[in-house]
Amino acid sequence: MINIQDIRDTARDMLAKGEVRTVIGYRRGSRGMPAEPAFITSPEQADELIWDPTCYHNLSLYLVHDQKILAHLRKASGSPIAIVAKGCDARSIVVLLQEHYFKREDVYIIGVSCEGTGVLDERKLASQLNGVQPTLAAFDGDDYVFTTAEGEKRLPAREVMADRCLECRIPFPKEHNVVFGEDKTGRQLAEPFAALTRFEAQGTGERWDIWSHHFDRCMRCFACRSVCPMCYCDECVVDSITFPVTQQTSAAEKADRVRWIERSAMRSENITYLLTRAMHLAGRCTDCGECERACPVNIPIRMLNNKMEREAREKFGYEPGASIGGSSLVASFLDNDPGDFIR
Amino acid sequence: MEKILDKKRIDDWIAALNDWEVHAPALEDGIWTYKPVSGAARLDHPNTRQSPKGFTFPQREVYFSFEQIKGEPPKLTQILPKETRHVVFGVRPCDGKGVPRMDKVFTDHVEDTYYTTRRKNVAYVGLACNKPPSATCFCLSVGGSPVSTDGLDVQLTDLGDRYFVKAVTETGKALMKAAGSLLTEPAAADQKQVKQVHTEAVAYPQRKINDPDGAPAKLKVSFNSPLWDEMARACIGCGICTFLCPTCHCFDINDEVHSKAPLQGQRVRTWDNCQFPDFTMHSSGHNPRENTGARLRQRVNHKFQYFHENFGMHQCTGCGRCVSECPVGIDIVAVVNKVTENVG
């Protein structure tokens, strides 16, 4: 069981000593139960930090933001940033380190173990609470406890936990500077890739019916991409909402961008966008599930990434975020990679 | 015109609207979405995930097609929306409020043919909120009300086993007339109950913008407030807030080329979003709104200052979608309150 005071003390201490310039963690949000990202820069603010089942955000995204801001301001990073990271978040940081996005010494990882639970899926909770609005969520052993207008409501975490947490194999941040909570690696609340396996059992036609329905619904708000720490490209190859233009960029370079897809949110374009994203996350996605959580129209985006994750694991023996050194999945190969599909 | 409709007969009314394509909220994939009605319509939704603005301002609008054979002048053919008549059931008052605001944008100075063609062919049958459907509702703070009829053609009020049906516009009357004998005259008790439901609805506690009337002036002087950057620190720059918003209307125009020789394609308008980093990117690489703070300020100021200066009303209708759906908890109510808190 994590005592939030430990995290606060660590944050306060490090800020007071000037060892870090910011602590990125979670705090109470203004709109009710869900936590929100907190950027703590002074020791006095440390007590704002919280740790509860709504701390679902993968905060490593803000390490990426920080690098972008520094690059924009042409500033060196100076002292490191401390970040509260769950198992999946820490693995994201490992992938970012593997891709040289920043240096290990630029980040101080305050690891938090998800222990026997994980984070909340608000959609599951809503269906359990039948319209009652919770105002606070808390961990209590293997349960979540919710504060509502109608009193306290206790639910086994397993019933309202995010699927990815149920399926998580390593709910512990192996890469860390300091870690809180017990390492419950090996706990398995649900079969990994369970939803994926169920989905795959269907025929080609059924799979297409389901996916085409979802592809039709994508609005291309790019929340999935914007919330993803791995989608750090300055310009997305498929549909850019950011152009890295510098004084050196020639007119030809500006004009000659490949238009892989149109801006129209049509099925064909949405497919190309979403499949490209899945391909580009192959071997990089650590299944933090933020893309699926952020999606305002509930497209099961995570399943695409899961599919790639399983292929990488089962066919190529590759585990994203397992180690800082070593080549990326698609930048490497093994002599005995499967080739039966090739004629 | 005020009538009573037995809840069980709503499908008969919809069936009677055979000149119209009828849409109503349906629960699909865990969210409420406007769908063409097939079978029974149930208006027991809180609010739809997306606003109904797509009926007049679709995410993709084709302006015209173009064709050019090498050496010849280009040929342009305008493509106007089909003149299909749509009626949308279950529109919440906040989204109804969005309609006149969109009208202002697309018809006030310049008439946008694409918008007006769609607008004249759509009717909204609203549904008053007996209590706020979401914890993030704040219509009362922005000149709205859970029982507002603005922008609607018909207003329904849920009276348990029946709806109180009130015509707001001539189109609304026509829709009601099409129902014929399905609509009955309200009894005095009905009138009384409606009044009571409406009173209670307005009295129901909501989240509050502390000084909505003072907001335009206060925001104006807070342009350079450091709070913008602070409040936007967590912003991820996605398009959820604007795409779900009933009044966000920014768009991008692109040519979609289908063939290069001969040149063929379409010019299309698609939704755009002021929170995307490229929204104000100049081709030089300079971006006047270069960070999330500047972009959040733009959206909030547009809702609460610029629009107000132009049209004398807040653009925000208090639906709360941008608050509830923001993946990182950016909360327009909190932002306005915080930025205006200690100003004059």
Added chain:
Amino acid sequence: MTKKRTGVFVCHCGTNIAATVDVARVAKEMAGEDSVAFTKEYVYMCSEPGQESVVQAIKDNKLDSIVVTCCSPNLHEKTFRDNAKRAGINNFTCEIANIREQCSWVHNDKAKGTEKAIKISRSVVRRVNRNQPLESIAVNVTRRAMVIGGGIAGIQAALDIANAGVEVVLVEKQATIGGRMLQLSETFPTLDCSQCVLSPKMVELKRHPKVKLMTYSEVQELAGSVGNFRVKILKKPTFVDPDKCKLCDECTAVCPVVVPNEYEINLTTRRAIYIPYAQSIPASYTLDESTCLGLNPVVCGKCKDVCEADAINYDMRPETVTEDVGAIVVATGFDLYDQANMPEMGGGKVEDVLDGLQFERLCSASGATGGHILRPSDHKEPKNVVFIQCVGSRDPAKHCAYCSKICCMYTAKHAQLYKHHVPDGRAYVFYIDIRSGGKGYEEFVQRTMEDNDTLYLRGRVSRLYRHNGKVRVLGTDTLSGQNVEIDADMVVLALAMVPSKGTTEIAKILKIGRDKDGFLAEAHPKLRPVESVTGGIYLAGAAQAPKDIPETVAQAGAAAAKVIALLSQSTLSRPPLIAKVRPSHCTGCGMCVDACPFLAIRLENGKAIVNEALCEGCGSCSATCLRAAIDVKNVTQLQIFEMIEACLA
């Protein structure tokens, strides 16, 4: 980007293209492309007037780029790029659309062929529209060559190169150079002694100041490209110092290990320490590590004890040597098709059924029998010998599809040699037909038949087996239409020539292609017969296809001439189609660094940097980069994108 002015030149190739592609329509469709300012069709674009018209059209129409829609770029890309240069525009703005090999020759439906030709041409026009003018990259040349294989092909190539003053490294897998030719007794059609003509060349090679000889060595790895190869060679230990060895032969006398002698095609045996032939170069013994009792004085050590010259050293270890060379000749030779694949011919298990090379060793004065033809089973002179041609060759259903080319001639030679040794013997030859093209070849065969009284039977042998101490051969004489049954004392099989064991591996190491039969593939069957598809690597001898000695020597000379020509230049130009980084998009993730097979990319200040000298332009980086921050020049993602579009228009 200012608009391109592209010229499109549609070649009829006589009727090769025009018969199944509507060339006029291709030209018309291309004229409709935005960037196309000029189109022309012509019957033979590669002819002198055709080429001139291209040059003229470029000048007259101020074209800045051209597309020639014709045959494979392997044939005329260089031709037309040179023309582009001659006309004053950059040669890398010229591209070829292959509408012959990839279209007109493989589709006889004119409507469909035309449609496809248009798509191919259009995609290339779109590609050229984005081609950048590029300059070739000059690289220094290493003025050294390597020859792989020390048979007659390798020896000849090495001598020719060395005599031009270029240093040569000759790498031979066996303990001696000489190869297959050293195993032959006499050669057709002159019946001169094989060793007598070869040995002087071997000695010359050994003594040549420009030749570095590496026997008992194998090529392991190749890096670099034309002009600058780096070759890793494994030098296997012989455990005998050739400088000390006095060739006294005391060691073999004491060696307790007896194994089949592969140099005598297993007709005799040798010891674990041995010398392949008396004429071996280097003239030294070799201790075969795999059969020696253990290189250990405690276990055996007899040879070391007996060696007065102290030439034997058990502590020798394999050594890896790196050689830098500018060009390579591959002359790895042939083996015979394995008899085990031919159960109808006894599968190699019937006594007194020999292959051609074994028969050569029987005839050879240096062979096991001292030049007497004695059959292996009982060492008696065979009185009836059956020679069978086309064994394993010309049999696409079961064995090798190709004609092994030299078997008609060497069988005739074998028959003559037999008759010379055993004048009262009877020689039979089973043949399908006689292929005796070559100077003096037909006359030689006729002499075999007439002067040497050899019975030629036209037909195949269906079966052979031991019967009453003889080999019973069952065959058909298709001329008389009768079955033939011969009880032979000895049978000689003219087995098909196949690429030598290890050809597959060497081809892989060198990245040169093999043809469908496994022989090393030439770059073009007619116009580039001694070049491999890889620049700077040349082919000689039977590794490329079955051939006889004169042909082998000629090809070796040709390969040597190519090497000398290549290395006579002080610099070479490399195609500039190499990777280029867009620093604005590069985040320095390093995935391209990992993907690059040539270690040509490194990270510097958080951005990828391409080493232009190492980059080969394969594009693995660009397909791996997630943010399109690296592209191969003139094969950019934008270009491929537009080509895809053109293919589906």
Added chain:
Amino acid sequence: MSEQQNYEPRVVAFLCKWCSSAGSDLAGVSRIQYPANATPITIPCTGAVSPMYILSAFNKGADGVLVSGCHIGDCHYIEGNFLARRKMHLIMELLEFIGVEPNRFRMSWVSAAEGAKFAQVITDFVDDLKPLGPQEKLKKAERA
């Protein structure tokens, strides 16, 4: 039925320059006839085939996409086809996963010597594509 017989699938074939493109040249030199449905795009190496090319070809209406290169171990660039094998495996799995018919994407190894094999690969691919009919799933609708 007759419509299906008349239907001609449109295939984009990415051929590596050294093996499969040379193999297709050999098919030409040998005059081996095969269906004209596949338009070749020659690329330096299969390792240069970005998954984007495959998605893009389907987006632009290809009924089938072929990627063909050197046999494993024969890559002119040493290991480009190893990298390609992994990438193409992933994109193939992904396409199948969302319900694209497996026969729409194909990869083959065709060496410079395998002219007949090249012709066979194209023939088989076109035969397998015909029963599937036009590819509409990923294709950009021209008018919407």
